[in-house]
Amino acid sequence: MNEGFVKVKPGEQADVCIINTCTVTDIADRKSRQAIGKLHRLHPNAIIIVIGCYAQLKPEEIANLPGVNLVLGSHEKFNILEYLKGLDKNNPTSIHRTEIKHVKEFRHSSSREDRTRYFLKVQDGCDYFCTYCTIPFARGRSRNAPVSETLAMAQSIIREGAKEIVLTGVNIGDFGKSSGESFFDLLKAIDDINADVRFRISSIEPNLLSDEIITFAAQSKRIMPHFHIPLQSGSNEVLGLMKRKYNRELFAHRVEKIKSLMPDAFIGVDVIVGVNGETDEYFEDSVQFIDSLDISQLHVFTYSERANTKMLQIEYHNSPAEKKRRSDTLHLLSDKKTKAFYEQHMGKSYPVLWENRSHGENMIGFTSNYIRVEKPMNRTSINTIEEVKLGGWNVDRTALMAGR
Numbered sequence: 114m115n116e117g118f119v120k121v122k123p124g125e126q127a128d129v130c131i132i133n134t135c136t137v138t139d140i141a142d143r144k145s146r147q148a149i150g151k152l153h154r155l156h157p158n159a160i161i162i163v164i165g166c167y168a169q170l171k172p173e174e175i176a177n178l179p180g181v182n183l184v185l186g187s188h189e190k191f192n193i194l195e196y197l198k199g200l201d202k203n204n205p206t207s208i209h210r211t212e213i214k215h216v217k218e219f220r221h222s223s224s225r226e227d228r229t230r231y232f233l234k235v236q237d238g239c240d241y242f243c244t245y246c247t248i249p250f251a252r253g254r255s256r257n258a259p260v261s262e263t264l265a266m267a268q269s270i271i272r273e274g275a276k277e278i279v280l281t282g283v284n285i286g287d288f289g290k291s292s293g294e295s296f297f298d299l300l301k302a303i304d305d306i307n308a309d310v311r312f313r314i315s316s317i318e319p320n321l322l323s324d325e326i327i328t329f330a331a332q333s334k335r336i337m338p339h340f341h342i343p344l345q346s347g348s349n350e351v352l353g354l355m356k357r358k359y360n361r362e363l364f365a366h367r368v369e370k371i372k373s374l375m376p377d378a379f380i381g382v383d384v385i386v387g388v389n390g391e392t393d394e395y396f397e398d399s400v401q402f403i404d405s406l407d408i409s410q411l412h413v414f415t416y417s418e419r420a421n422t423k424m425l426q427i428e429y430h431n432s433p434a435e436k437k438r439r440s441d442t443l444h445l446l447s448d449k450k451t452k453a454f455y456e457q458h459m460g461k462s463y464p465v466l467w468e469n470r471s472h473g474e475n476m477i478g479f480t481s482n483y484i485r486v487e488k489p490m491n492r493t494s495i496n497t498i499e500e501v502k503l504g505g506w507n508v509d510r511t512a513l514m515a516g517r
């Protein structure tokens with residue numbers, strides 16, 4: 114952090130704690146409250162600042178939690194240092210929050226955490242209104258900076274040493290709407306960067322992951338064969354209830370297109386289980402469809418009701434036990450898909466970027482096609498790319514081992 118702030122080490126007392134919250138589900142809200150409570154207990158004298166989507170949507174609820182001094186909305190969170198000036202722990206809790214419909218400005222951000230991969234936010238907000246989702250209420254309309262500015266941001270983090278950059282956003286396929294450009298324009302621009310760097314596209318809506326983008330990615334040296342596509346349900350009836358902008362036939366076509374051009378590509382897929390209106394029959398239909406797809410992993414989310422969403426008007430509700438059963442079913446299917454994907458790649462060689470993360474005595478890296486790989490820790494390998502032949506599984510079957 115700048116302006117004289119430094120990150121405390123484990124065990125040290127902090128002067129300021131910042132909690133960046135999420136509100137995508139009830140569980141996310143609860144985790145945010147737990148994190149605030151825990152930090153208040155561990156750092157009783159620290160100024161506690163809460164930002165993020167939960168702070169934007171329910172600022173009073175957060176302001177009433179013990180220890181919270183400052184709640185900042187989605188627009189204000191970019192000026193934390195300004196709000197910190199003159200702030201006293203003993204003052205009453207303050208809230209600064211602009212109504213999201215008035216927020217038009219796009220603010221860049223990038224993060225690295227303690228890993229090696231960089232995350233570059235290229236787009237914010239969403240103009241879709243899926244019936245289960247509150248994100249547009251928390252993040253506002255779709256917006257982005259022009260390609261030229263985004264490229265300059267990417268170049269600046271490459272100068273910092275980035276070897277891999279993940280392009281992120283709320284609805285990244287919508288990039289360009291506010292600058293008269295397109296996500297495809299951005300991909301063409303980053304592909305021309307003259308540096309030893311690789312890019313990943315984070316979650317992108319299937320209707321926006323056009324065949325043009327897939328074809329371009331397939332011949333690009335910079336864009337990795339790794340896709341994350343939200344399906345949400347494999348039942349067309351449920352997709353209709355969710356007001357998603359595609360049907361499952363389009364989704365299947367995207368997966369086939371990727372696999373026909375990039376047979377080794379990793380494809381992660383988001384699915385939500387137990388939404389209102391998802392009957393047993395629809396769920397079974399969805400499972401069969403998902404099983405038929407040549408994908409690598411599922412990210413399974415359990416539906417929880419969010420205030421002010423249209424899905425609340427649907428009368429058919431699923432019990433918590435049924436939601437759990439469906440989640441368990443899809444987790445099992447995901448394990449099957451991931452193991453099959455990993456097994457297909459044993460004995461093949463891929464470039465691995467070694468990260469600053471360890472798993473026991475091993476270090477972790479990811480292949481170009483997002484296979485998690487381990488090898489004995491060697492700190493000189495961190496943030497370097499090495500061609501690695503994939504061997505057997507590690508003990509907990511979460512990764513393949515390098516060079517065996």
Ligand code: SF4
Pocket residue numbers: 239240241242243246247248249283284318
């Ligand atoms: S596209 Fe994503 S962020 Fe936008 S409303 Fe739908 S689920 Fe929410």
